[in-house]
Amino acid sequence: MIDAILNYQFMQNAFFAAVLASIACGLIGTIIVEKKLVMLSGGIAHTSFGGIGLGYLLNIEPIYGAFAFAVAASLAIASIRRKIGTGSDTLIGMFWSLGMSLGVLFIGFTPGYPPDISSYLFGDILTVRRVDVWLMAALTIFMITAISSLFNYWKAYLFDEEFLQVLGVKSNLLENFLFIMIAIAIVILIRVVGIVLVIALLTAPPAAARLYTDDLKKIMGLAVILGLVFSFSGLTFSYYYDLPSGAVIIITAAIFYFGSVAVKGRND
Amino acid sequence: MSYAVELKDVSVKYGNLDALKNISLQVAEGSFLGVIGPNGGGKTTLLKVILGLIEPTTGDIKIFGHPLDQAVDKIGYVPQISNFDRNFPISVLDVVLMARLGGRVRFFHQYKKEDIEKAEAVLEQLNLLQLKDRQIGKLSGGQLQRVLIARGLTVEPEILLLDEPTANVDASSTSQIYQLLKELNKEKTIIVVTHDMAAVSSYFDSLACLNEKLYHHGDKQLDQHTTEQVFGCPVDLIAHGHPHHVFEPHGEGENDD
Numbered sequence: 001m002i003d004a005i006l007n008y009q010f011m012q013n014a015f016f017a018a019v020l021a022s023i024a025c026g027l028i029g030t031i032i033v034e035k036k037l038v039m040l041s042g043g044i045a046h047t048s049f050g051g052i053g054l055g056y057l058l059n060i061e062p063i064y065g066a067f068a069f070a071v072a073a074s075l076a077i078a079s080i081r082r083k084i085g086t087g088s089d090t091l092i093g094m095f096w097s098l099g100m101s102l103g104v105l106f107i108g109f110t111p112g113y114p115p116d117i118s119s120y121l122f123g124d125i126l127t128v129r130r131v132d133v134w135l136m137a138a139l140t141i142f143m144i145t146a147i148s149s150l151f152n153y154w155k156a157y158l159f160d161e162e163f164l165q166v167l168g169v170k171s172n173l174l175e176n177f178l179f180i181m182i183a184i185a186i187v188i189l190i191r192v193v194g195i196v197l198v199i200a201l202l203t204a205p206p207a208a209a210r211l212y213t214d215d216l217k218k219i220m221g222l223a224v225i226l227g228l229v230f231s232f233s234g235l236t237f238s239y240y241y242d243l244p245s246g247a248v249i250i251i252t253a254a255i256f257y258f259g260s261v262a263v264k265g266r267n268d
Numbered sequence: 269m270s271y272a273v274e275l276k277d278v279s280v281k282y283g284n285l286d287a288l289k290n291i292s293l294q295v296a297e298g299s300f301l302g303v304i305g306p307n308g309g310g311k312t313t314l315l316k317v318i319l320g321l322i323e324p325t326t327g328d329i330k331i332f333g334h335p336l337d338q339a340v341d342k343i344g345y346v347p348q349i350s351n352f353d354r355n356f357p358i359s360v361l362d363v364v365l366m367a368r369l370g371g372r373v374r375f376f377h378q379y380k381k382e383d384i385e386k387a388e389a390v391l392e393q394l395n396l397l398q399l400k401d402r403q404i405g406k407l408s409g410g411q412l413q414r415v416l417i418a419r420g421l422t423v424e425p426e427i428l429l430l431d432e433p434t435a436n437v438d439a440s441s442t443s444q445i446y447q448l449l450k451e452l453n454k455e456k457t458i459i460v461v462t463h464d465m466a467a468v469s470s471y472f473d474s475l476a477c478l479n480e481k482l483y484h485h486g487d488k489q490l491d492q493h494t495t496e497q498v499f500g501c502p503v504d505l506i507a508h509g510h511p512h513h514v515f516e517p518h519g520e521g522e523n524d525d
Contacts, residue, residue, distance in 0.1 A: 034356060149375045156366045159358050162347065166319050167370040167423070168340040174373075214403035216357045 026224030047099030053106030070183035123194030123246030270333030278327030344420030410441025
C-alpha cells in the first residue's frame with residue numbers, strides 16, 4: 001500500500017484526505033462532543049444533502065452546494081435556536097429531513113440518468129480527487145488557525161458561555177463562528193465517510209480520547225491521532241479487500257470506542 | 269452618592285408572562301443583600317437583568333451610577349453549580365483564569381503571568397490552591413462552589429452576585445460559604461439570590477423578597493404578612509439559623525411553581 005501511495009495519484013489523494021479528515025474530526029469533534037452539539041451536527045450534515053442535489057441540478061460541483069447548504073443551515077439553526085431557547089431537537093429534526101428531501105427532489109429534477117450519490121452518502125476515500133484535497137486542505141488550515149488562535153476563548157465558551165457574556169465577550173459571535181466551523185468540518189468529512197456516517201467520525205475519536213485524559217488540548221490531540229488510525233484502517237481495507245471505506249472507518253471507530261469504555265469505564 | 273446597584277421600574281416579560289413587574293431596588297455600597305423568594309419567583313431573572321444577560325422590557329439599571337455596559341468589570345458573577353457539566357475537561361485553575369478574559373476578543377491570547385498570579389492568590393485566599401490542577405468533576409459540591417466564587421473574585425469586582433450558592437452543598441459547606449461571603453463583604457457589596465433563606469438569613473444585613481413583585485426591601489426583619497404575600501404560605505422567618513419550616517397546613521395549589 002505504501003508503494004501505491006507513492007505511485008498512484010488516487011492513493012495520494014486518499015492519504016491526504018485521511019490526514020485532513022482526522023484533523024477536522026479531532027478538533028471540531030471534541031468541541032461538538034463537549035458542547036453536546038452532536039445531533040445538531042447531524043442535522044447540519046444531512047441538510048447539506050440538499051446542496052449536493054442542487055449542485056447536480058445546476059451542474060456545479062456538488063460539494064460547493066453542500067458547503068453552502070451546511071453553512072446556511074448552521075446559521076439558521078443557530079439563530080432560530082436562540083429565539084426558541086432550549087429544545088432545539090425538533091428544529092434539528094426538521095432541518096435533517098428537509099435537507100434530505102430537497103436533495104432527493106433536486107436530483108429528481110436533474111435531467112438524464114440519476115447520478116450516483118452513494119459516495120456522498122457513505123463516502124469513498126479512493127475516489128477523492130485532487131481538487132477535493134485542495135479544498136479540504138484550505139478549510140482545515142482555516143480551522144486550525146481559528147481554533148488555536150482563540151483557544152482560551154473556546155475553552156471558556158464551551159465551559160460557561162454565560163460567564164463570558166457577563167465579562168463583555170460577544171459569545172454569540174463565537175457561537176456563530178463555531179457553527180460555521182461545524183459546517184466546514186462536515187464538508188471536509190463528506191468525501192471520506194459521507195453524510196450519513198459523518199456523525200460517528202466526529203464523535204467516536206473525541207469520546208474515546210476523553211476516557212484517557214482530562215485536558216481539553218490533549219483530548220483534541222489524541223482524537224486527531226485516533227482519527228488517523230481509524231481513517232487508515234478504512235483506507236487499508238478498502239484498498240486490499242475492496243470494502244467500502246466509510247463503513248470500515250466507522251466500524252473501527254465504534255469498536256475502539258466501545259472497547260475503551262469496557263476497559264476504562266468511568267465509574268471512578 | 270450613587271448606589272452600587274440601582275433598578276428603577278424594571279419589568280421583564282417572557283411572552284405574555286410577567287417574570288418581574290416594576291421592580292425598584294437600591295443596593296447601597298458595602299451591603300450584604302439577600303434576595304429571597306420562591307422558585308419561579310423571578311430571582312434568577314433579576315440576577316440576569318443586573319448582569320445584562322436579559323434585556324428588561326422596561327426600566328433602567330445603573331451600576332455605581334453608570335449604565336451596565338460601562339460597568340462589566342465591576343460585577344463578579346457566581347452562577348449555580350447545577351448549571352455545569354461536571355465532566356467537562358477543565359482544571360480548577362483554568363476555570364478561575366476565565367475571569368481574566370474580559371473585554372475584547374484578542375487573537376492568540378495567552379494568560380499573562382500576572383493573570384495566573386492573581387488567580388492563584390484568590391485560590392490561596394479561599395484555601396483551594398492545592399486543588400488547582402484538579403479536574404472540576406473531582407471536587408465536592410462545596411469545593412466547586414468556592415471555585416466559582418474564586419472565579420467571580422478574580423474579575424476583581426466591586427459587587428459580587430451569587431445565584432443559589434448553597435443549593436447543592438451540604439450544611440457544613442453552607443455555613444463555610446456564608447462565613448466566607450461575610451468576610452468578603454468587608455470590601456465588597458454582595459448580593460445573594462436564594463430560596464433557602466431561613467437557614468442563612470442571619471448573615472445578611474438586608475433582605476429583599478421577590479415573587480414577581482418586590483415585596484420588601486430594607487432591614488432583615490420580615491413580618492408574617494410579607495412572607496405570606498411572597499411565598500403564598502406562612503413561613504417561619506424569625507428563627508435565625510434554623511431550617512425553614514412551615515407553620516400551618518396550606519393549600520397545595522397555591523404554592524405550586
